[in-house]
Amino acid sequence: MATKYQYLKQCSCCDDRFSRINLPAINAKHQGALIKLLKKQVTQMRMKGDFSLMLADGVIAGFYYQYASAAEELKAEKLCNRLYDAACEFYDELMQDDAVWTYGEAA
Numbered sequence: 001m002a003t004k005y006q007y008l009k010q011c012s013c014c015d016d017r018f019s020r021i022n023l024p025a026i027n028a029k030h031q032g033a034l035i036k037l038l039k040k041q042v043t044q045m046r047m048k049g050d051f052s053l054m055l056a057d058g059v060i061a062g063f064y065y066q067y068a069s070a071a072e073e074l075k076a077e078k079l080c081n082r083l084y085d086a087a088c089e090f091y092d093e094l095m096q097d098d099a100v101w102t103y104g105e106a107a
Contacts, residue, residue, distance in 0.1 A: 007076040008067075017073055020054070021080050022062040024091040028055055034090055038063060038083050045079060047072050063087070 007019050026034065035053055042051050042065070049068040054061050063083055067073050 007080045008073060016066055018064060018066040019076055019080050020062060020064050021084055023060060023084065023087045026060040026087075026091055026094065028058045028060055030090075030094065031055070031060060034060060034087065037086055037090055041082050041086050042079070045075060045082070047075065047079065 007021075008017050009020060010017050031053060038053075039051060042049075047065075047068065049072055050064075050066040052064050054064055065079065065083075067076070072079075
């Protein structure tokens with residue numbers, strides 16, 4: 001199986017191709033900063049698809065990217081790795097700052 005297909009999923013109802021990757025649990029209050037960081041990565045790769053974060057119970061749980069073209073699908077592995085690495089660096093910075101970065105708010 002080619003590496004490309006490890007990262008691509010296909011919608012059963014509309015045949016759109018997308019990637020969905022889990023991230024470390026980050027409090028949703030950091031959504032604005034994280035989405036800005038990750039969208040910058042997408043723009044730098046000159047990709048035009050739809051990007052969004054996945055939220056669950058006040059926590060950023062992952063990201064979703066719907067590919068705009070077959071040419072973008074060829075970059076799936078690079079995109080997913082780049083976004084995952086950037087999110088993990090963001091997570092690590094929050095931990096170093098002693099910020100509340102997972103479930104709940106500061107006491």
